[in-house]
Amino acid sequence: MAGEPRHFLDIADFDRAELQAILAASRAMKRTRAGAPRGQRDRNEPLKGRILAMIFERPSTRTRVSFEVAMRQLGGEVLMISATDMQLGRGETVADTARVLSRYVDAIMIRAAKHSNLTELAAAAGVPVINGLTDRSHPCQVMADVMTLEEHVGPLGDLTVAWVGDGNNVAASWIQAVARLGGRLRLGCPASLMPDPALLAWAKAERAQVTVGEDPEAAVAGAHCVITDAWVSMHDSDAASRHNILKPYQVNRRLMNMAGPGAKFMHCLPAHRGEEVTAEVIDGPNSLVFDEAENRLHAQKGILLHCLAADG
Ligand code: CP
Ligand code: NVA
Numbered sequence: 001m002a003g004e005p006r007h008f009l010d011i012a013d014f015d016r017a018e019l020q021a022i023l024a025a026s027r028a029m030k031r032t033r034a035g036a037p038r039g040q041r042d043r044n045e046p047l048k049g050r051i052l053a054m055i056f057e058r059p060s061t062r063t064r065v066s067f068e069v070a071m072r073q074l075g076g077e078v079l080m081i082s083a084t085d086m087q088l089g090r091g092e093t094v095a096d097t098a099r100v101l102s103r104y105v106d107a108i109m110i111r112a113a114k115h116s117n118l119t120e121l122a123a124a125a126g127v128p129v130i131n132g133l134t135d136r137s138h139p140c141q142v143m144a145d146v147m148t149l150e151e152h153v154g155p156l157g158d159l160t161v162a163w164v165g166d167g168n169n170v171a172a173s174w175i176q177a178v179a180r181l182g183g184r185l186r187l188g189c190p191a192s193l194m195p196d197p198a199l200l201a202w203a204k205a206e207r208a209q210v211t212v213g214e215d216p217e218a219a220v221a222g223a224h225c226v227i228t229d230a231w232v233s234m235h236d237s238d239a240a241s242r243h244n245i246l247k248p249y250q251v252n253r254r255l256m257n258m259a260g261p262g263a264k265f266m267h268c269l270p271a272h273r274g275e276e277v278t279a280e281v282i283d284g285p286n287s288l289v290f291d292e293a294e295n296r297l298h299a300q301k302g303i304l305l306h307c308l309a310a311d312g
Helices: 014-034 062-073 094-102 115-124 141-154 169-181 197-205 216-220 241-248 251-256 288-310
Strands: 049-058 077-082 108-113 129-131 159-166 182-189 209-213 224-230 264-267
Touching: 014 141, 014 169, 014 288, 049 062, 062 077, 062 108, 062 288, 077 288, 094 108, 094 115, 108 115, 108 288, 115 129, 129 141, 129 288, 141 264, 141 288, 159 169, 169 182, 169 197, 169 209, 182 216, 197 209, 216 251, 224 251, 264 288
Parallel strands: 049 077, 049 108, 108 129, 159 182, 159 224, 182 209, 224 264
Antiparallel strands: none
């Protein structure tokens, strides 16, 4: 293996030019596929012969299927592994797992129960490791989100984005995205569910235009897009209290009306209609949620090419 593996762990690890290059590759892959005659799509198969192992410590629909389809369309193959079926589940270390898998496959994607499992895997792996969500971040999702918002509204640097609800893993990747790519992010979160103070301090030091407050109406005023996520994430155990705390943060028509005219709605899915968002908003004309889901496929092709195409 020549040089250090090109991991994709967090948006903050990249500079603006690198992220723009990944997004440009993602858009190119989307155009190529849309324009190519049937049977001739992705003809050059840049990842032919490459194998991606996917480890899931948590369930997934979009991440699992979009990575598998992306690899196949690029000519590669995938191995899907549930963590409970591995010796990892019986106490083999993450580092030994990384060393062993690196002898078999060309890259590893992990959906990790703890962020430290991702970083330990990456530290010991000899092949690129991709973050397919941890309790702390979800960078693949936010690359697809940025791609989607730019397709529908315009360059992120010109936009105001509102995050309403839990200051969770997806919110953390949005903070990193705005710090690196520009734009303004206003978070409206309950005091007990604010993003990590260390991440907010980092964003401030990076001079990112990120503001936080407890008022959802102040967060959405004049925003081009309103984003929310489930009240209870996969790693959360306090469902009942979260429902109480987050009830005033529901994205409904009244809140959307306080955003800019024509403001878009985004959500990484899975969604819970009647909880964090009403059906009329998520199923309404300004909702981008299924374009976001589709763009996971295209954005991850850009990420896979970044991680794999350059290593010979
Ligand atoms: N948005 C997202 O990552 O969905 P899955 O949990 O289905 O992968
Ligand atoms: N915040 C959610 C995102 C799911 C894709 C979770 O971590 O469960």
